[in-house]
Amino acid sequence: MNVARQNRLNSLAAHGALILYTVIALFPVFVIVINSFKTRKAIFREPLALPDAESFSLIGYETVLKQGDFFLYFQNSMIVTVGSLFFILLFGAMAAFALAEYRFKGNTLMGLYLALGIMIPIRIGTVAILEMMVQTGLVNTLWALILVYTAQGLPLAVFILSEFMRQVSDDLKNAGRIDGLSEYRIFFRLVLPLVRPAMATVAVFNMIPIWNDLWFPLILAPSEEVKTLTLGSQVFIGQFVTDWNAVLSALSLAILPVMALYVVFSRQLIRGITSGAVK
Amino acid sequence: MTALTLTNLCKSFGSVEVLKDINLTVEDGEFVVFVGPSGCGKSTLLRVIAGLEDASSGTVEIGGSIVNSVPPAKRGIAMVFQSYALYPHLSVRDNMALGLKQENQPKSVIAERVGKAIEMLDLGAYVDRQPADLSGGQRQRVAIGRAIVREPKLFLFDEPLSNLDAALRMNTRIEIAELHRTLSASMIYVTHDQTEAMTLADKIVVLRDGRVEQVGSPMDLYNNPANQFVAGFLGSPAMNFLKKVPLNIPEDGALGLRPEHLRPTKGGRIKGAVTHVERLGGDTNLLVTTEGQEALTVRIFGQDDTRVGAEIELDFDDSTAFLFDAQQQRVPYAI
Numbered sequence: 001m002n003v004a005r006q007n008r009l010n011s012l013a014a015h016g017a018l019i020l021y022t023v024i025a026l027f028p029v030f031v032i033v034i035n036s037f038k039t040r041k042a043i044f045r046e047p048l049a050l051p052d053a054e055s056f057s058l059i060g061y062e063t064v065l066k067q068g069d070f071f072l073y074f075q076n077s078m079i080v081t082v083g084s085l086f087f088i089l090l091f092g093a094m095a096a097f098a099l100a101e102y103r104f105k106g107n108t109l110m111g112l113y114l115a116l117g118i119m120i121p122i123r124i125g126t127v128a129i130l131e132m133m134v135q136t137g138l139v140n141t142l143w144a145l146i147l148v149y150t151a152q153g154l155p156l157a158v159f160i161l162s163e164f165m166r167q168v169s170d171d172l173k174n175a176g177r178i179d180g181l182s183e184y185r186i187f188f189r190l191v192l193p194l195v196r197p198a199m200a201t202v203a204v205f206n207m208i209p210i211w212n213d214l215w216f217p218l219i220l221a222p223s224e225e226v227k228t229l230t231l232g233s234q235v236f237i238g239q240f241v242t243d244w245n246a247v248l249s250a251l252s253l254a255i256l257p258v259m260a261l262y263v264v265f266s267r268q269l270i271r272g273i274t275s276g277a278v279k
Numbered sequence: 280m281t282a283l284t285l286t287n288l289c290k291s292f293g294s295v296e297v298l299k300d301i302n303l304t305v306e307d308g309e310f311v312v313f314v315g316p317s318g319c320g321k322s323t324l325l326r327v328i329a330g331l332e333d334a335s336s337g338t339v340e341i342g343g344s345i346v347n348s349v350p351p352a353k354r355g356i357a358m359v360f361q362s363y364a365l366y367p368h369l370s371v372r373d374n375m376a377l378g379l380k381q382e383n384q385p386k387s388v389i390a391e392r393v394g395k396a397i398e399m400l401d402l403g404a405y406v407d408r409q410p411a412d413l414s415g416g417q418r419q420r421v422a423i424g425r426a427i428v429r430e431p432k433l434f435l436f437d438e439p440l441s442n443l444d445a446a447l448r449m450n451t452r453i454e455i456a457e458l459h460r461t462l463s464a465s466m467i468y469v470t471h472d473q474t475e476a477m478t479l480a481d482k483i484v485v486l487r488d489g490r491v492e493q494v495g496s497p498m499d500l501y502n503n504p505a506n507q508f509v510a511g512f513l514g515s516p517a518m519n520f521l522k523k524v525p526l527n528i529p530e531d532g533a534l535g536l537r538p539e540h541l542r543p544t545k546g547g548r549i550k551g552a553v554t555h556v557e558r559l560g561g562d563t564n565l566l567v568t569t570e571g572q573e574a575l576t577v578r579i580f581g582q583d584d585t586r587v588g589a590e591i592e593l594d595f596d597d598s599t600a601f602l603f604d605a606q607q608q609r610v611p612y613a614i
């Protein structure tokens with residue numbers, strides 16, 4: 001940090017506030033993770049204690065790995081999340097580019113129409129979606145989920161990305177046109193790299209709700225071989241008894257892939273911000 | 280042969296008319312400068328010539344053939360932008376080579392032309408750098424290099440120097456003039472800096488509100504402006520326009536006097552008081568308020584010790600004065 005602008009008190013206060021926030025935000029995660037390594041009795045007796053020699057137990061993880069096909073659930077969740085994000089970013093960016101770059105009749109109207117989905121929750125249409133999926137034979141396939149999540153994520157993606165694409169220098173795109181680049185190459189090679197931070201933001205915003213969603217997997221893809229992780233974990237939450245060891249272990253495991261994805265996107269975020277722009 | 284001919288060219292964005300009935304020719308090897316105040320449509324005109332915008336009506340002819348429906352890359356033009364617009368992910372060399380690669384030129388031709396441009400622009404030390412690692416002046420030279428390698432029939436420059444500092448601007452201006460001499464190519468150059476216009480142009484086109492006000496050589500426009508706008512636009516400090524002097528001026532018209540043509544003279548026809556003095560070393564600018572409460576600039580060559588507040592009497596040669604009528608058109612001088 002710049003020494004001339006450094007102020008001990010200010011920077012202490014700022015760090016204090018940030019650390020406090022981090023502690024508050026991470027505390028539930030921390031409690032889940034430590035309790036996933038404890039016996040059932042220990043969880044209830046002292047929920048905040050760290051696992052020690054006496055209370056340490058991997059019973060939760062054993063249950064999770066034995067029960068059902070947990071790796072399959074993982075894989076399903078991963079395919080659905082990554083697939084949906086891919087299509088959201090691809091189609092969202094393409095629509096945003098068209099809206100930001102080309103003047104055509106109904107441009108504004110089209111933009112408003114595409115943004116409408118931000119205000120109307122997609123779950124309102126669940127029945128219609130289910131009927132459609134039944135008719136197209138997509139029920140109990142991962143495609144059903146990917147399509148629905150793509151539709152769910154597109155409005156916000158188009159909205160955010162078109163705003164960012166308007167800021168990409170016209171001169172740069174025009175230079176590409178004069179050099180004979182096709183519109184596709186201008187889009188993929190010139191514009192997309194410059195809006196990478198916005199893409200990462202959109203990805204992060206969409207990732208968590210898709211990963212955590214219970215509603216659509218339950219309705220559109222409840223069968224064993226296409227269950228997502230969130231749906232699969234529900235077997236441990238019974239009406240009368242809940243296997244807390246297993247639930248906590250499943251949750252702890254479910255955090256890992258999201259974290260991995262987040263690291264990937266946040267690296268993009270930083271790289272995008274610092275890459276050399278026009279001037 | 281003419282490099283560019285514009286015939287009855289109009290351009291509107293929705294209901295806003297930006298270019299109105301433009302007729303213009305650029306001869307082979309000519310350096311033409313478009314000047315005009317901000318927002319008068321200079322960049323739009325350049326983009327229509329380049330094919331980045333479609334003309335609403337009228338024709339654009341480059342090198343003898345009408346190109347209204349030819350895409351930018353096939354028009355035989357190259358353009359240098361104000362913001363440089365280098366490809367951020369490509370090295371200097373690749374920035375220059377991309378256009379040629381798109382034309383499917385053989386590797387040997389690409390290497391030769393890029394090498395020549397790099398040498399001409401003195402960029403040898405930077406060929407493998409990314410644009411982000413270059414200074415503003417170097418970036419602008421790369422952008423110019425990118426235009427040169429395409430060997431276009433017509434160069435288009437859109438305010439290429441406005442992001443550079445004063446010293447660099449002068450150097451680059453001279454480089455562009457040299458470039459024009461060595462390549463003997465046709466060039467169109469947009470600027471709102473009238474020094475650039477005066478020093479570079481074979482022909483200046485003065486635009487206002489999407490219309491061509493006057494076309495001519497720099498000295499032509501300076502000595503024989505067709506109207507008050509052109510007279511006031513070229514020359515620095517700008518021409519003085521006086522309405523309230525005890526002379527025979529057309530009704531609602533104005534008397535135009537260039538600052539360098541006014542001189543302090545005992546018993547001169549214009550009287551006033553000095554309100555400010557700018558000493559530039561080489562010459563001195565006196566800001567004067569006349570009896571009619573009009574502001575006036577006087578340029579005196581060399582140094583001058585006139586003080587603020589002093590009473591002053593000014594005079595001029597009748598042959599250097601201009602008269603404009605109520606419609607701001609030039610009328611013959613007669614007082």
Ligand SMILES: Nc1ncnc2c1ncn2[C@@H]1O[C@H](COP(=O)(O)OP(=O)(O)OP(=O)(O)O)[C@@H](O)[C@H]1O
Nearest residue numbers: 292295297315316317318319320321322323324471
């Ligand atoms: N895409 C567009 N849609 C609507 N109006 C536009 C568009 N592009 C330019 N204009 C308008 O056209 C007019 C001319 O713009 P232009 O950029 O050609 O001016 P300029 O002479 O280059 O000005 P400057 O010296 O500031 O660069 C301006 O009034 C501008 O608002």
Ligand SMILES: [Mg+2]
Nearest residue numbers: 321322323438
């Ligand atoms: Mg402009």
